[in-house]
Amino acid sequence: MSSSSRDFSGIVSKLGLQPMEAPSMVSNKKAKLYIGIPKERSFQEHRIAITPESVRVLTANGHRIVIEENAGKESRFYDNDYSEAGAEIVADEEAVYKADIILKVAPPLPYEIALMKMNQTLISPLHIPSIKQEYIEMLMKKRITALAYEYxxxxxxxxxxxxxxSEIAGSTVVLIAGEFLSNANNGKGILLGGVSGVPPAKVVILGAGVVGTFAARAIIGLGATVSVFDNNVYKLMRLQERIGARVFTSTVQPEILANELETADVAIGALHSKKGRTPILVTEQMVERMKPGAVVIDVSIDQGGCFETSELTSHLEPTFKKHGVIHYCVPNITSRVSRTASYAFSNILTPILLRMGDLKGMQGLIYEDVGIRNGIYLYKGNLTNEHLAxxxxxxxxxxxxxxxxxL
Incomplete structure (x- = not known):
């Protein structure tokens, strides 16, 4: 038995409860998963959760995959690719929702939840800023077990x-910053890296995690100057080691942060909350003091954002101006490079699905894997995430x- 399942048994024993037998111990017979993948219809989402290569692996293990027609088209994965790999291609969206497990790369829309059947398993992102109470209540009524990618x-x-x-987003935000500093997007006409005799742009990054590290690496490669803020000194040290350069770093001290933002051309929000909303580090007053035409890219917007002025945007209308500052707050930034992102999703999701089959379904996986339990926010219609509550x-x-x- 794994250490996580021993811990689980210990918890319930202390409470005087008798846990049911571990699902993985009941029988050695593997479960045959029935997986449905609908076409994404929200947030101009172009990614798909599973690539044809992963479908081939899953079907070779006896699992059934049903994919809606043209679900992978925007990532240049075509129906023929999936059917040759063993998937069933259906034109009827409702047919996909007959599956036991639904895989999505965007939260389901209300009408999609209505198509879901009772006691289904949903594996998708949560995107806290974009969901409403009705979203949770609809899933609860259907007794859905839901796993959030981000947790x-x-x-x-x-x-x-x-x-x-985050690796993809960290590299992509630098390209976005360059776009919105240029004249092509009514920017200030600034080259991010500068040239001989002309100062480069100045970039402030909030967060020294994966997004911040990859963004800093790309920015330095282009020749721009960068300042990184994080309250974890170890992360700041690690960032400098990984990018192989000495850059301005600081813990989050409001006065120092405000001074850096005042002269910045680009500010990137790159924080991640382990559970719940990201903290707001940049107040509206700080944004007011930024230069007109400066660009804010809030990668943390999928968890609420770390700029007080951030508001959810989409790929169709990705920016808005507030206090003269351009704000880019698209929650699914990686959809801009959907093929790369789809491969990344699939590489992580496929082993999880294979293990789910080995453990006789989602119930066995939850029992055995503490990391999966951390991502569960609904279990058979019961809300289990304290922050959402x-x-x-x-x-x-x-x-x-x-x-x-x-239960």
């Missing part, structure tokens, strides 16, 4: 989906107790 951990305690998308004033339940009582 799922691996065996080492890291967030694999967040890390992978506080936001929407909905009663939440302890996942371990629910699981132990076999």
């Amino acid at each position: 799922t951990k691996d065996d080492a305690g890291f967030f694999p989906f967040v890390r992978s998308m 506080k936001i929407f004033q909905i009663k939440h339940s302890n996942l371990e107790l629910l699981f132990a009582s076999n």
Whole structure:
């Protein structure tokens, strides 16, 4: 038995409860998963959760994959690629939602939840700023078990989906910054890296995690100057080691941060919250003091954003101006490079699905894997995420107790 499942058994034993037998121990027979992948229709989403190569692996293990027609087209994965790999291609969206497990790379829309059947498993991002109470209540009524990518951990305690998308986002935000500084997008006409005799642009990064590290590396490669803020000194040290350069770093001290932002051409929000909303580090007063035409890119917007002035935008209308500062607040930035992002998603998701099959389904996976339990926010219609409960004033339940009582 894994250490995580021993910990789980210990918790329920202390509470005087008798846990049911571990699903993985009941039988050695593997489960045959029935997986549905609908075409994405929200936020101009172009990614797909599983590539044809992964479909081939999953179907070779006996799992059934049903994919809606043209679901991978925007990432240049075509229906023929999937059908040759063993997937069933259907034109009817409702047919996809007959599957036991639904895979998405954007939160389901209300009408999509209505198509879902009772006791289904949903694996998708949560995107806290974009969901409303009705979203959670609809899933609860359907007794859905829901796993959020952004809160799922691996065996080492890291967030694999967040890390992978963060690597892509960190490199992509630098390209976005260059676009909106240029005249082509009514910017100030500044070259991010400058040229001989002309000072380069100045970039401020909030967060020294994966997004911040990859962004800093790309910015330095282009020749721009960078300042990085994070309250974790170890992360700041690690960032400098990984990028192989000495850059301005500081803990988050409001006065120093405000002074740096005042002269910045670009500010990047690159924070990640392990559970719940990211903290707001940049107040509206700080934004007011920034230079007209400066660019704010809030990568943290999918968890609420770390700029007080941030508001959710889309790929169709990615920016807005406030106090003369351009704000880019698209939650699915990596959809701009959807093929690369889809491969990254698929590389992480495929082993999870294979293990789910080995453990006789989602219930067995939850029992055995503490990292998966961390990502569960609904279990059979019961809200298990404390932060969501506080936001929407909905009663939440302890996942371990629910699981132990076999609800």
